[in-house]
Amino acid sequence: MKLRSFVFFLFGLLLVGCQATNADSEQASHGVTDFSHRSIQFAQVPERIAVLGNGELDIVYALEQEVVARPTSQGQPVVAEADQAEQIGSYHEVDIERLTLTQPDVVFANDPMNQKDVTAIEGTGAEVVLTRANSINDIKAQITLIGEVVQQEEKARHIVRGIEKTEKEMVDEPLHTETKALLIYGAPGSNLVALPNSLAGNLLEAAGGINIAAEFEQLQDYPQYAALSPERIIQANPAIVFFMAHGDPSSVEESFIQEMKQHAGWSQLPAVQEGRMNILPADLFGTNPGTRVTEAIDYMREQLTEAQSE
Template identity: 50%
Template sequence: MRNRLSLVAVVAAIILIICCACGNTSSPAEAGSEIAIEDFTGRSLGFDHVPERIVALGNGEADIIYALGGNLVGRPTSELPQSLETLSEVKQIGTAHEVDLEKITLLHPDVVLGNSPMNTKDIPTIESIGSKMLLTSANSVHEITQQIELFGKLLQQEDRASELVDQINGQLAEYKAAVAANSPKVLLVYGAPGTFMAALPSSLGGNILELAGGVNIAADYPRLQSYPQYAQLSNERIVQANPQYIFIMTHGNAEQVKESFLKEMADNAAWNHVDAVKQGHVEILPNDLFGTNPGTRVMEALTLMRNQLSAS
């Protein structure tokens, strides 16, 4: 009798295990299936689980990962926008321009989110420490929505990513339907004290400007080889185009940059004949929205630009 009861218990245990296995509702990544993605350079990357330790080299990437509920263990060495203040204790690891490999190594990240083409050279180094580098870019609103979708797939948060993208596309559709009849001419400048460049339509700032209804007077300027989204300033062409607005974008100290730019204009009397100067329409744009990729906040940047262009 005792042997018979033992046999019954064993059979019951086996049945219970089989039932539990059949009822397993884990996500594909949790069940051992690989998460296969392709970054903006066409490189294929595979992950056997949802990355739990993520390093972002840019605030825009950090913003998107945060919005999708991902776990950031490393963030850029830069001032955080108010929307990301909760990440203030996250380790700072340099920037896309200057990667601090030693700090990144100590964090043991599953993946490092970098910029294409800027961080292409860093791929072998990141892979040498056992991590993977995922490269994207944000030279337009559309590319930011592509970033959101890609990171959503990486984190298995496709539904949340779709919600964020739908919000952006919905606002874009409303803006396109209400384009102003008279588009003001604008010079969009990016730089630091002593070094200034004109932003082309192929840059994020240039794309936002056009979507906001402005005319970029530097649209046909020859691009710089080292910074293909920007062009060298031409005093003669700027004066001839006579922009109604001049907007300045920067990573650095806003007031110092504006003061430096105004000094350069003062050294050339021809600038005094430009409408933007005569009307006092020379403004610094917020660096958290225009000096870097604003991530999910890109429509805030577009709204601000529209409001600036409608100012009297």
């Protein structure tokens, strides 16, 4: 009788152990669908993470993970803790050799810019997850997706709820009057106007501003931007002019301000005459801010509010 009880006891332990093992296996093995509708399967939770964009870098650390590889930067990375991670280029040009040395399990890259690089990146032994950040909703979806990949779904949901709270606050407390704004994206040798379908345009609208370029014709190669048209801008008479540049804006902002003040047309704008020209922080507007998108919305709201009072 004692032998039979002992056998049943051992069988029970074995059954519980199998159930626990199966549960662990199901937890580790999982699949996701990225922004380009690719299905990616993971045999286990990826530990060695590489990212090609600053937004993804911020999100990974906000989810209490870390990276072995990050975007190349001239100074300190947007997340100080990632300073020692290998620098592997950017969306525009991936350094496959350096990436291979880090032996990543997963690489977060851009859709559509890195679609052409998927095969080469997979050659390192890593899975590739493509995302993008053309809007606040995209960033929320990025956070959710990366949370699924690293199995930190609850942390991701908490961050997304925080962003949605900020969005709701903007809606519940609208600006006193309509505030028209011009968003200029500066690049060496050229300036473009950001449209509502760009991330900066979406941030402007979320903060309660009105984009005067809403009806401008989008550029074929850069559909989130339009050509600079002084005549149309002068006619629209924005209350404030925002300027942003990718990375360090110092190389282009000086020439931009000089052009605005000296150009016969620009100098007629009250916003220029009265100094309502704002150089947007590069870490919030020159790149995907990741979880700091709430800071970007708040900053834009502050500037719009100041423009109203002047």
